[in-house]
Amino acid sequence: MRVFNLPAALLALLAGPLLATAVHTSNWAVLVSTSRFWFNYRHLANTLSLYRTVKRLGIPDNQIILMLPDDMACNPRNTFTGSVFNDKSRLLDLYDDKGALENLGMGGIEVDYRGNEVTVENFIRLLTDRWPSSHPHSKRLMTGPQSNILIYMTGHGGNEFLKFQDSEEISSFDLADAFAQMYEKKRYHEMLFMIDTCQANTMYNAFYSPGVLATGSSAKDQSSYSHHADQDVGVAVIDRWTYFYLEFLETYLNSTASDVRLGELFDYQTFERVHSDAGVRYDLLDGGELAARNKRVLDFFGNVQGVEIEDGVKNTQLDWKKDLEALQKLAARVEGxxxxxxxxxxxxxxxxxxxxxxxxxxxxxxxxxxxxxxxxKIAGAASLAVLGGAWMASSALTKQSPVK
Incomplete structure (x- = not known):
C-alpha cells in the first residue's frame, strides 16, 4: 500500500465540491394562528398540526417560529386538560406530541409568541427583522439569501384581509409590502405562503416580490370549511384544506429522503375534498408553474443542511492546494x-x-x-503531516464558510 498517494487523493476529493456555490442551505417555518376563543379550537389545531409535520420532517425548533394567540390546552372548557387533538379518534396529542412519536424524541412544543404577543405589528416585525437590539434572537427569523421560508397562516378572513384575534386586521397589501422588504434585505431564497381562511386566495393577489409561491384554501366569495367535530371536545377540531394537506404529507412523505413534488401536493386539494376552489399562484417564482410544480416538497417542509461558499474562498483554496502539493513532494522524496x-x-x-x-x-x-x-516511522510521520494539513485546510474553510 502506497500511503504517499494520499495527498493527491485528498486534493482531488476536496477540490471538486468547492467549485460549486450552494444557493439553498436552510429551511425555516413561520406558523401562525390568528384566532382566540374556544370556538376557534380548530385554528390552533391546524397550526400545531403543521408544526408537528415540519418538525417530523427535520426542521429544528430553532428554525420554527410558532405564534399561538390562545392556549386551548388549558381552557376551562377543555374536557381533556393539557391536550389538543386534530382528530376525533384522539390518538395524537398535538400539545405534548407523545404516543407514536415518543420514541423519536419530538415531544412537547416551543411557542415563540403567545397570547397578546400575536399582533399584526409583531408579525410584520418578525418578517422584516425590525426589532430593538434587546429582542431575543430565539424569537427572530434569522434567515438570509440562502433560506427557504414556509409561512402558514390560519384564522378568519375576507376579501384581501385576515383578522388577528378579532381586534385588528392584516391586508394583502401589508403582506405584499413586508415580503418586498424581505426581498430587498435578502432575507429569503424562495418562499411558500399558505393560508387557510375564507376567501384565502385574495390574500396573495397583491404580492409582487420575486421568489414567492402562494397557495390558499378558497377563492373570492367562498368559505373555508371545517372537516369534522369531536363531540366530546364540543367543537370542530380541524379545517378541510389543512386536513388534506396533512393527509398527503403523512401518507407520501415518510422520511427526509422522499422525492415527492409540489405539483402532486397541490393537485391533491381537489374541490371534492376541500369543498372550495383551492388556488396556487406560480408567476412570481423563477421558471413559473413548471419549475414550481417540479420542486421537491421537502424544499419547504423538510430540513436542508447545505454549505455556503463565500467569494473569498478561492484564494484560500489555492493556498491549501499548494500546501498539499508540497506535502506530496515531501512524501515522494522520503519514498525515493x-x-x-x-x-x-x-x-x-x-x-x-x-x-x-x-x-x-x-x-x-x-x-x-x-x-x-x-x-x-518516517512514513507514519509523513502520513500524520498530510492528515494534519488537510485538517487545517478544512478548519480554515469552515471558519470562512459557515453552515446556515
Missing part, C-alpha cells in the same frame, strides 16, 4: 530515499543529490539509521 537505501546507495549522497531537485528544501532527514523501523 527509502528506495535508494534499499538499493545500497549511500543515503547521505542520495540526500545531497536530491536537494537541488526539491528547490533547496530546508527539511533534512538523518538517514544514518536506515532500518525498516526507521522508515516506518
Amino acid at each position: 530515499e527509502q528506495e535508494d537505501v534499499g538499493a545500497g546507495v549511500d543515503p547521505t549522497i542520495a540526500t545531497t543529490a536530491k536537494t537541488d531537485t526539491v528547490h533547496q528544501s530546508k527539511v533534512t532527514f538523518d538517514m544514518a539509521q536506515a532500518s525498516d523501523s526507521f522508515f516506518k
Whole structure:
C-alpha cells in the first residue's frame, strides 16, 4: 500500500465540491394562528398540526417560529386538560406530541409568541427583522439569501384581509409590502405562503416580490370549511384544506429522503375534498408553474443542511492546494530515499543529490539509521503531516464558510 498517494487523493476529493456555490442551505417555518376563543379550537389545531409535520420532517425548533394567540390546552372548557387533538379518534396529542412519536424524541412544543404577543405589528416585525437590539434572537427569523421560508397562516378572513384575534386586521397589501422588504434585505431564497381562511386566495393577489409561491384554501366569495367535530371536545377540531394537506404529507412523505413534488401536493386539494376552489399562484417564482410544480416538497417542509461558499474562498483554496502539493513532494522524496537505501546507495549522497531537485528544501532527514523501523516511522510521520494539513485546510474553510 502506497500511503504517499494520499495527498493527491485528498486534493482531488476536496477540490471538486468547492467549485460549486450552494444557493439553498436552510429551511425555516413561520406558523401562525390568528384566532382566540374556544370556538376557534380548530385554528390552533391546524397550526400545531403543521408544526408537528415540519418538525417530523427535520426542521429544528430553532428554525420554527410558532405564534399561538390562545392556549386551548388549558381552557376551562377543555374536557381533556393539557391536550389538543386534530382528530376525533384522539390518538395524537398535538400539545405534548407523545404516543407514536415518543420514541423519536419530538415531544412537547416551543411557542415563540403567545397570547397578546400575536399582533399584526409583531408579525410584520418578525418578517422584516425590525426589532430593538434587546429582542431575543430565539424569537427572530434569522434567515438570509440562502433560506427557504414556509409561512402558514390560519384564522378568519375576507376579501384581501385576515383578522388577528378579532381586534385588528392584516391586508394583502401589508403582506405584499413586508415580503418586498424581505426581498430587498435578502432575507429569503424562495418562499411558500399558505393560508387557510375564507376567501384565502385574495390574500396573495397583491404580492409582487420575486421568489414567492402562494397557495390558499378558497377563492373570492367562498368559505373555508371545517372537516369534522369531536363531540366530546364540543367543537370542530380541524379545517378541510389543512386536513388534506396533512393527509398527503403523512401518507407520501415518510422520511427526509422522499422525492415527492409540489405539483402532486397541490393537485391533491381537489374541490371534492376541500369543498372550495383551492388556488396556487406560480408567476412570481423563477421558471413559473413548471419549475414550481417540479420542486421537491421537502424544499419547504423538510430540513436542508447545505454549505455556503463565500467569494473569498478561492484564494484560500489555492493556498491549501499548494500546501498539499508540497506535502506530496515531501512524501515522494522520503519514498525515493527509502528506495535508494534499499538499493545500497549511500543515503547521505542520495540526500545531497536530491536537494537541488526539491528547490533547496530546508527539511533534512538523518538517514544514518536506515532500518525498516526507521522508515516506518518516517512514513507514519509523513502520513500524520498530510492528515494534519488537510485538517487545517478544512478548519480554515469552515471558519470562512459557515453552515446556515
